[in-house]
Amino acid sequence: MDDKRYPRKAYNMLLNLQRQNYNTWACSIRNVLYKFGFGVVWEMQGVGDIKSFIKEFKQRLIDCFKQDWHSALESHDFYNVYSHFNHSLVRSPYLSLLNNISVRRVFARFRIGMSALKFHYLQYRPVIHDRGINCPFCNDTPETEVHFLLTCQKYKALRDELIPSKYYRQPSMFKFFLLLACTNESTIQKLSVFVFKALTIRKQSLSVSVTL
Known part of the structure; x- marks a missing residue:
């Protein structure tokens, strides 16, 4: 998005605040990207091919959720029968x-x-x-x-x-x-x-x- 666009201006402002250790929406984006193995996207501030990134990122979220779900069932006594x-x-x-x-x-x-x-x-x-x-x-x-x-x-x-x-x-x-x-x-x-x-x-x- 062009730097003159208001959404882009707002993002740049949040990004600058994040770099000054303020907790902003940009921090949440950074944390999610690192959590699911896409830290390089944050560092580059870009994703390359948008459609490919969205497809891969969505699948990563689904896979991690399923893994966490199965892990919760196996580790919590409350779900032994279920x-x-x-x-x-x-x-x-x-x-x-x-x-x-x-x-x-x-x-x-x-x-x-x-x-x-x-x-x-x-x-x-x-x-x-x-x-x-x-x-x-x-x-x-x-x-x-x-x-x-x-x-x-x-x-x-x-x-x-x-x-x-x-x-x-x-x-x-x-x-x-x-x-x-x-x-x-x-x-x-x-x-x-x-x-x-x-x-x-x-x-x-x-x-x-x-x-x-």
């Missing part, structure tokens, strides 16, 4: 498939370990005794995602109605992961309804027991 059934950075089918906002929200929270289940609620909080995470309806059985989804007798009728028996017959963590990673539209819809209704049953049952 990382086993979501391996790629793509839009999960349920987000566009489930039209009911309440069902979609509850299902999404369950998938990322933020539901009302004791295992979710207490996994990062100090617990006085191991029994603190036990299922409120089953003796001495932790209320984990697998237990809630595939084995808890409280939701047996609902499970028989909505979840294919191949998943909860001889239940296992592997089958749990297969179910959550399923892309069949009918299975996703029924699974989300199960999670929503089962958590509603859980809430209502616990409210009644507390009241009594």
Whole structure:
């Protein structure tokens, strides 16, 4: 851009302030370029072929974001379960498939370990005794995602109605992961309804027991 243009004048002003150690918008541009391996662009104050640079820079941003995303999944205990059934950075089918906002929200929270289940609620909080995470309806059985989804007798009728028996017959963590990673539209819809209704049953049952 010609030096007479106002945007160019503004940039030159910011560049001069940056060289005097002022924190300006130009500093942010410099930091981003160095962060992603394009420091030479900043030093030269030019990119050569603009289309080629934009294409290469955009791809570098995408690649680095994917790498950071995978690294976060692997390094953070919070995503231990989630990382086993979501391996790629793509839009999960349920987000566009489930039209009911309440069902979609509850299902999404369950998938990322933020539901009302004791295992979710207490996994990062100090617990006085191991029994603190036990299922409120089953003796001495932790209320984990697998237990809630595939084995808890409280939701047996609902499970028989909505979840294919191949998943909860001889239940296992592997089958749990297969179910959550399923892309069949009918299975996703029924699974989300199960999670929503089962958590509603859980809430209502616990409210009644507390009241009594």
